[in-house]
Amino acid sequence: MLADSVGTRLTVVVLTYNRADQVLDTLARLTALPDRIHLVAVDNASSDGTAERIEADFPDVELIVAPGNLGAAGRNLGVARVQTEYVAFCDDDTWWHAGSLSRAIDILDAAPRVGVLNARVVVGEPGATDETCERMRASPLAHDGLPGPALIGFMAGACVFRTSVFRQTGGYEPRLFIGGEETLVSLDVLSAGHEIVYADELVLHHHPSPLRDSAQRRKLLARNAAWVAWMRLPWREAIMTTRDAFRTLRAEASLMRGLPELLRGIAWAAARRRVIPSRVQEMRRIVRDDDLRQVVETSSRHAFRFTRDS
The missing domain is CATH 3.90.550.10 (Spore Coat Polysaccharide Biosynthesis Protein SpsA; Chain A)
Incomplete structure (x- = not known):
């Protein structure tokens, strides 16, 4: 070009x-x-x-x-x-x-x-x-x-x-x-x-800007993941992602303030629900399984090093 x-x-x-x-x-x-x-x-x-x-x-x-x-x-x-x-x-x-x-x-x-x-x-x-x-x-x-x-x-x-x-x-x-x-x-x-x-x-x-609010970003990531799950993902994933958002709000000491917004958003998202096709669900499963495999392998390597160095 x-x-x-x-x-x-x-x-x-x-x-x-x-x-x-x-x-x-x-x-x-x-x-x-x-x-x-x-x-x-x-x-x-x-x-x-x-x-x-x-x-x-x-x-x-x-x-x-x-x-x-x-x-x-x-x-x-x-x-x-x-x-x-x-x-x-x-x-x-x-x-x-x-x-x-x-x-x-x-x-x-x-x-x-x-x-x-x-x-x-x-x-x-x-x-x-x-x-x-x-x-x-x-x-x-x-x-x-x-x-x-x-x-x-x-x-x-x-x-x-x-x-x-x-x-x-x-x-x-x-x-x-x-x-x-x-x-x-x-x-x-x-x-x-x-x-x-x-x-x-x-x-x-x-070149990342230093003008960032990491705690706020964590809360928004968790909230949005739950809302998107209710809009597009199977029920089981929607429920699990909502649980994760609840835990994040609690960890950030924002449960009382953030929970009503989270729940209102879930009602809004559910009204726009259109579950992704099986092809896309399978793509997500493959990536999720691979991520889990890498976590297990990394944990095993760390455990081996700890045992060897002890």
């Missing part, structure tokens, strides 16, 4: 919230790419002057200011402006490596079954591969005829979509806000007959 033609085939949507310095650095890196991409920046109603600084420093970047902090669903506003066949995503602390987006177009052009590509994320200055991507690379799923390992999920800020597939799923559910928001989209992509693939040759740089 020639660099000059990438902009007619692919758009990059960048999501940001109250990280003005980080997003300006990211936009500078993206605009310097030889791929000549069209950029859409979505500001989730930041209060730190992010939108004004983007507008002043990057007048050629299409800027969208959300009416409030929409979380992951802010990306939907960006995709609504996309007029290209493909759309890539990154966050305000991630950026695509030179040539990766051109290569993504080549891969998707040659693999019509693939709806989503997940890139290899390299973290910080050392550039170590993110451990999630290490697991993706070793996916136990069959991938005959696919350009890389088949997956049951993707990373929201490190992927390339067929625009039509993203729109077919409806994008990110606003009520989930943020935290595991990809899961529902992934299940709907697979249920519609598309494939999600890991592409090791696509590289995305991630």
Whole structure:
């Protein structure tokens, strides 16, 4: 794919919230790419002057200011402006490596079954591969005829979509806000007959922002997992995931405050229940069994070392 033609085939949507310095650095890196991409920046109603600084420093970047902090669903506003066949995503602390987006177009052009590509994320200055991507690379799923390992999920800020597939799923559910928001989209992509693939040759740089609330993220991850389970997964998994969410709230001393919201959300989710097909259930089972096998093997190795060194 020639660099000059990438902009007619692919758009990059960048999501940001109250990280003005980080997003300006990211936009500078993206605009310097030889791929000549069209950029859409979505500001989730930041209060730190992010939108004004983007507008002043990057007048050629299409800027969208959300009416409030929409979380992951802010990306939907960006995709609504996309007029290209493909759309890539990154966050305000991630950026695509030179040539990766051109290569993504080549891969998707040659693999019509693939709806989503997940890139290899390299973290910080050392550039170590993110451990999630290490697991993706070793996916136990069959991938005959696919350009890389088949997956049951993707990373929201490190992927390339067929625009039509993203729109077919409806994008990110606003009520989930943020935290595991990809899961529902992934299940709907697979249920519609598309494939999600890991592409090791696509590289995305991630310099994690220190502006994070780990405790809040753990609670949102647990809550959203329960809600998604009631929307898409078999009853047994929905009940087990709800139990896990309950335990997380208790561990974070948030049971009294978080439980009513969790239960209201379950009622909302159950009304939207559409269980995934058996093919996708089987894919999830294979991945779950492989994860369990790795946990057992790791525990056995640690036990052996402890016994040997005692």
